[in-house]
Amino acid sequence: MFRAGRACLAFPGIIGRMTTTATSAPELADAIRSLDLPAARARYLAQDEFLFLPRFLAGPLVDRMLTEVDRVRPLIHRNYIPRHKKGGSVSYYALTEHAPEIVSLYRSPATLQFVRDLVGAAVVPCPDRDPHSCALYFYTEPGDHIGFHFDTSYYKGSRYTVLVGLIERSSSRLVCQLYKDDPRGRPVVERRLATHPGTLVAFNGDKLWHAITPLGDNEERVSLTLEYVTDPSMHPLKRLFSNLKDSFAYFGVKTVFTGRPGAVRR
Numbered sequence: 526m527f528r529a530g531r532a533c534l535a536f537p538g539i540i541g542r543m544t545t546t547a548t549s550a551p552e553l554a555d556a557i558r559s560l561d562l563p564a565a566r567a568r569y570l571a572q573d574e575f576l577f578l579p580r581f582l583a584g585p586l587v588d589r590m591l592t593e594v595d596r597v598r599p600l601i602h603r604n605y606i607p608r609h610k611k612g613g614s615v616s617y618y619a620l621t622e623h624a625p626e627i628v629s630l631y632r633s634p635a636t637l638q639f640v641r642d643l644v645g646a647a648v649v650p651c652p653d654r655d656p657h658s659c660a661l662y663f664y665t666e667p668g669d670h671i672g673f674h675f676d677t678s679y680y681k682g683s684r685y686t687v688l689v690g691l692i693e694r695s696s697s698r699l700v701c702q703l704y705k706d707d708p709r710g711r712p713v714v715e716r717r718l719a720t721h722p723g724t725l726v727a728f729n730g731d732k733l734w735h736a737i738t739p740l741g742d743n744e745e746r747v748s749l750t751l752e753y754v755t756d757p758s759m760h761p762l763k764r765l766f767s768n769l770k771d772s773f774a775y776f777g778v779k780t781v782f783t784g785r786p787g788a789v790r791r
């Protein structure tokens with residue numbers, strides 16, 4: 526059985542340099558405590574840095590995050606890229622202003638330690654100027670989807686995605702292809718996953734080839750992603766490219782280049 530106190534010794538020193546004052550929710554600590562972390566890490570590695578934990582965060586914590594999901598709905602920015610993507614997003618900038626529970630989960634020392642121990646790297650949250658750091662993705666209209674892609678790291682180090690399912694009233698599925706372009710020649714394994722509330726999916730963004738299948742009529746799917754990196758620095762040209770991509774594919778030019786999410790209409 527994994528014990529949080531022991532795991533905190535895995536990457537000593539880094540946790541003390543965090544500037545966050547967030548405290549982890551008791552539900553998060555309970556979820557981590559109830560997980561057999563060595564077994565979870567072994568599964569993560571065997572699946573080429575991918576792990577699926579259904580309903581990991583089920584309970585009141587999810588309900589509090591759902592309250593914040595409803596609060597930021599007026600800030601959803603929708604995009605359509607023919608043959609690749611259609612859907613809505615709410616940036617880290619908006620969540621910082623209007624969703625303290627979600628941002629606390631992202632910046633919680635307990636979450637960070639859990640991710641470090643799972644992936645086996647001294648990751649840190651993305652810089653505050655990254656609108657993808659912690660963001661919500663809304664699939665609310667028929668046909669909303671995203672095509673196959675990697676969560677490519679433009680940072681100097683690796684980038685890990687932790688996806689948390691929040692609303693799953695859909696026939697849409699997270700389709701994951703493990704071992705894509707595997708240097709060891711392992712055949713591709715496809716997983717088609719429903720991300721029910723509280724479900725957690727963790728993966729190395731440069732390794733997992735994944736997509737969201739199109740939403741049906743009268744359906745809804747909302748997920749949260751938390752991004753962590755081993756090195757938060759980025760070459761200025763890659764930062765520019767990343768900002769342009771985020772402007773047109775996700776959050777809009779104004780949000781990305783001014784860092785202003787806009788005000789929630791009451």
Ligand SMILES: [Fe+2]
Binds near residue numbers: 674675676735
């Ligand atoms: Fe992705």
